[in-house]
Amino acid sequence: MASIEFVNVTKEFEKKDIIKDLNLTIKDGTFTVLVGPSGCGKTTLLRMIAGIGPQSSGAVLINGDDVTAVAPGKRGVAMVFQNYAIYPTMSVRENIEFGLKNNKVKKEERNQLVESISAAVGLTDYLDRKPSTLSGGQRQRVALARAMVKEPSVFLMDEPLSNLDAKLRAQMRLDLIELHKKLGTTFVYVTHDQVEAMSMADTIVLMNNGLIQQEAAPEEIYHEPNNLFVAQFIGTPPMNIGELGVDGVKFGFRPESAQTSDTPVDEYLSMEGEIATREMLGSETLYQMKYKDSAFMLKSNYAFYKVNQKIHIGVPEDKIYLFDSEGTRIRKDHERYSSYLEVLRGY
Amino acid sequence: MKKKTFWETCRPYVMIGPAMIGIFLFVIYPMLYLVYLSFFKYNLLNSAMSRYVGFENYIQIFNRPDFYKSLTNTVIYTGGVVVLTMLISLFFAVWLKKQTRLNYIIQAGIFTPHIISIVSVSLVWLWLMEPNLGFLNFALEKLGLPTSQWLQSSKTALFSIIIVSVWHGIGYYVLILVAALQGISPNIYEAAELDNTSRFRVFRRITLPLISPQMFFILIIMTIGSFKVFDTVRIMTGGGPNNATNTLVYYIYGFRTTNIGYAAATGVVLMVIIGILTFIYFRLMSKKVHYQ
Ligand SMILES: Nc1ncnc2c1ncn2[C@@H]1O[C@H](COP(=O)(O)OP(=O)(O)OP(=O)(O)O)[C@@H](O)[C@H]1O
Numbered sequence: 001m002a003s004i005e006f007v008n009v010t011k012e013f014e015k016k017d018i019i020k021d022l023n024l025t026i027k028d029g030t031f032t033v034l035v036g037p038s039g040c041g042k043t044t045l046l047r048m049i050a051g052i053g054p055q056s057s058g059a060v061l062i063n064g065d066d067v068t069a070v071a072p073g074k075r076g077v078a079m080v081f082q083n084y085a086i087y088p089t090m091s092v093r094e095n096i097e098f099g100l101k102n103n104k105v106k107k108e109e110r111n112q113l114v115e116s117i118s119a120a121v122g123l124t125d126y127l128d129r130k131p132s133t134l135s136g137g138q139r140q141r142v143a144l145a146r147a148m149v150k151e152p153s154v155f156l157m158d159e160p161l162s163n164l165d166a167k168l169r170a171q172m173r174l175d176l177i178e179l180h181k182k183l184g185t186t187f188v189y190v191t192h193d194q195v196e197a198m199s200m201a202d203t204i205v206l207m208n209n210g211l212i213q214q215e216a217a218p219e220e221i222y223h224e225p226n227n228l229f230v231a232q233f234i235g236t237p238p239m240n241i242g243e244l245g246v247d248g249v250k251f252g253f254r255p256e257s258a259q260t261s262d263t264p265v266d267e268y269l270s271m272e273g274e275i276a277t278r279e280m281l282g283s284e285t286l287y288q289m290k291y292k293d294s295a296f297m298l299k300s301n302y303a304f305y306k307v308n309q310k311i312h313i314g315v316p317e318d319k320i321y322l323f324d325s326e327g328t329r330i331r332k333d334h335e336r337y338s339s340y341l342e343v344l345r346g347y
Numbered sequence: 348m349k350k351k352t353f354w355e356t357c358r359p360y361v362m363i364g365p366a367m368i369g370i371f372l373f374v375i376y377p378m379l380y381l382v383y384l385s386f387f388k389y390n391l392l393n394s395a396m397s398r399y400v401g402f403e404n405y406i407q408i409f410n411r412p413d414f415y416k417s418l419t420n421t422v423i424y425t426g427g428v429v430v431l432t433m434l435i436s437l438f439f440a441v442w443l444k445k446q447t448r449l450n451y452i453i454q455a456g457i458f459t460p461h462i463i464s465i466v467s468v469s470l471v472w473l474w475l476m477e478p479n480l481g482f483l484n485f486a487l488e489k490l491g492l493p494t495s496q497w498l499q500s501s502k503t504a505l506f507s508i509i510i511v512s513v514w515h516g517i518g519y520y521v522l523i524l525v526a527a528l529q530g531i532s533p534n535i536y537e538a539a540e541l542d543n544t545s546r547f548r549v550f551r552r553i554t555l556p557l558i559s560p561q562m563f564f565i566l567i568i569m570t571i572g573s574f575k576v577f578d579t580v581r582i583m584t585g586g587g588p589n590n591a592t593n594t595l596v597y598y599i600y601g602f603r604t605t606n607i608g609y610a611a612a613t614g615v616v617l618m619v620i621i622g623i624l625t626f627i628y629f630r631l632m633s634k635k636v637h638y639q
């Protein structure tokens with residue numbers, strides 16, 4: 001069990017600040033998912049927790065204690081590396097039990113742990129193989145097993161499921177959620193996959209350029225984005241954004257918030273456009289609608305609009321988001337909120 | 348299926364032809380000729396007087412104490428050079444692994460002897476090791492350490508030659524090992540750190556296995572090279588004192604004018620020894636060496 005805290009942490013590489021003045025608290029026992037575009041510093045953050053790429057300034061606290069001087073192996077932290085980093089010269093079994101041996105765990109206990117963990121990740125038949133004879137997904141599972149077997153109080157995972165096929169990934173996702181429930185330890189999990197982030201996280205931390213954009217529960221981050229970046233990062237397809245034409249303010253709505261119809265729709269924001277593309281996804285269909293100079297994505301249960309067909313859409317007032325020229329969200333309590341919203345009336 | 352034309356059948360052989368001719372002329376033919384010569388009592392002045400003697404040269408080899416003496420010397424020399432070079436170059440490689448400017452300079456320094464001809468190196472060391480006027484004894488004396496007769500005593504001569512050979516060759520092997528060490532992904536070391544691994548265990552369980560192919564390469568190359576040592580002996584001691592540094596190749600060289608058949612037979616024996624050693628190495632190491 002452990003909480004993690006970043007206090008004014010800065011990390012530089014070659015005199016460039018990759019992470020600047022970061023403050024973040026990860027509560028004990030939570031499942032925190034770090035998301036963000038490639039190169040935003042997710043791996044860097046994990047490495048600072050593990051102690052293998054220490055911060056340039058500031059402090060990292062585990063359980064309230066500054067761990068700057070604590071060796072990585074003594075922090076009670078296990079990490080699954082983005083590129084697995086399994087020991088190439090050791091068999092799968094040796095890989096899994098290497099940490100246990102270093103910590104002088106007895107042989108019977110060790111064997112028992114290795115058996116149960118390898119069964120859990122489906123590696124039982126591969127225990128005596130060398131990593132070079134395993135597939136990418138199998139290697140990833142070795143890396144997972146190696147971390148799990150140490151029963152750490154903090155579990156760091158850097159895109160641990162990225163190389164698995166869809167079925168196995170869904171399975172492992174459930175397994176990890178279950179594992180988290182069972183162990184109750186703190187999980188910090190990095191992913192590119194929004195579905196993963198949404199389905200697993202207690203808290204999502206969305207980063208960009210080394211800055212935290214928003215830190216919130218999945219529902220909140222989806223429905224109440226702090227700024228334009230969050231709104232456009234989360235959701236597939238992301239939020240539609242249009243220019244309000246006043247003070248550089250932008251408005252946005254999610255593709256599924258728009259009602260579609262052949263006849264004009266009586267909603268707060270309504271417009272008529274022309275379907276440009278159509279993607280059938282199964283239960284839903286994605287349309288791209290051209291309106292004046294902009295294009296909006298629509299997600300609808302109705303699959304029979306045709307390309308070049310004219311349609312009407314309507315978005316209710318409470319599904320409209322406003323952002324100022326810096327991209328920050330304009331919330332209801334903003335003095336000019338209603339006057340901006342008014343502009344949309346005749347859009 | 349289409350039938351292959353004549354040209355298509357021949358093409359691969361024509362392609363490798365030039366290389367094969369070279370190998371035959373310069374490798375296979377001399378080797379066979381060496382074996383052929385070893386069955387003769389060869390007369391240099393009049394080759395018509397050469398006489399086929401069967402295995403007599405070989406019988407003679409295995410009955411002569413001076414052959415065993417030079418064989419023993421060669422084995423000691425090889426053992427010494429191989430062990431010392433491996434240990435010292437591993438030490439330097441681990442030390443110089445970090446790519447700092449200072450390390451580049453040191454590495455260049457260690458490598459420099461390798462580009463100098465072994466003949467010059469031998470001459471310089473011959474001079475350094477001179478017991479009365481040489482620098483080594485001078486330095487030892489200044490430091491209050493016992494001096495040595497170096498090349499002039501049969502007790503220390505072979506070891507002195509080993510020192511020179513190791514000094515000359517080490518830079519090259521450090522280079523190979525540094526490259527091998529730098530090829531290991533840093534993530535693996537980080538994973539080991541998170542696994543709470545002691546430094547010694549990291550070295551033994553991770554570093555060594557990962558550079559074992561290069562270590563093996565060095566072992567083979569050095570063993571073969573050391574068995575054929577000649578220049579250092581020729582220049583520094585001429586096999587002396589009292590045959591203390593007479594090695595196999597130098598031994599063969601000694602018979603170049605007097606008994607070519609015997610020299611050839613010894614050459615064949617040397618070839619067989621090296622062949623057997625290499626074979627054993629490969630059998631042993633194929634189990635231990637890890638190729639990714
Ligand atoms: N050792 C290093 N030296 C110099 N720059 C580095 C180093 N490690 C990372 N960086 C830089 O730091 C930034 C953040 O890297 P990081 O690996 O944390 O990204 P990431 O968010 O994990 O990306 P991805 O999703 O692609 O894995 C990148 O711009 C990268 O170029």
Ligand SMILES: [Mg+2]
Nearest residue numbers: 042043082158
């Ligand atoms: Mg990363």
